[in-house]
Amino acid sequence: MEKQVIKYHSPPDHNSPPEHLKLAAIAVNLNIRLRSADMPFALQERALRLTRSFLDSSASRRPNLTLLARSIKKEFDRCYGLAWHCVAGKSFGSFVTHSPGGFVYFSVDSYSILLFKTEVQLISSDPLPACRR
Template identity: 55%
Template sequence: MEGRRRELESERRRRLGKNKEKMAQYAPSRRMLALPPPPPPPAANQLKLAAVAVDLNVRLRSADMSVTLQERVFRHARALLDSNSDHKNSKRLNPSQLALCLKKEFDLLYGPAWHCIVGKSFGSFVTHSSGGFVYFSIDKMCFLLFKTEVRPLAVNKSPPLLLKFKTS
């Protein structure tokens, strides 16, 4: 009886060893199982911006802009929407007026060459200055605000050549 027990135990160990070898062929190495490092915690100003966005019902779609400017545009756009909805005789929001107000505000505060597109459905593909782009929505209205570079015109000392056409 004791001999039989030893044989069974020996057989079980042998099978376990073979199974471990087979599993090792298919199992990834331990290096592959390592988890990626956790992302760094967001900066305090990013958390503040997220809180402002939630408070104002803003959904940020894309941005290449400082947190301060983003907060300003969120607050200004929300104020414009709220003031427009206060007027009882205006049934619809006028996206062109909203865009004009945002553009003028940013031109006044941060220099010329700001452009603004506001609407419920539009496509865009724009080139913008570094640090001067934000795309977001409030309620069902989408806002695209971006800045372009303003270059002075090159002044030619000689007037451009005019071609003479033969009239015959």
């Protein structure tokens, strides 16, 4: 006798806005401007909320941006695996390579935050090939 598998899908909720609109509304509510992202919406939301919470907790004094970057990096390492990197500041240039789905760049107040994930590979003891010109 052949077993039949029936999958039930709930009908789409046409009253619920798409994820990107929900994220945009959250960003506006937190007074954050998303600049660029290649990251699932749930992870972006977590980064935005962590940043806003940290800045709000240091509202009476100038925030320690190194501590902010470290806090975000450690939280993402803990929740989503190792090799996250975070840069926070008022003025910096960057050009990074990131793992697919592991990049977000946003600004809040007068600060910019860059969060990205890289792939971790062990470096072998074999000599590296020479770079060609």
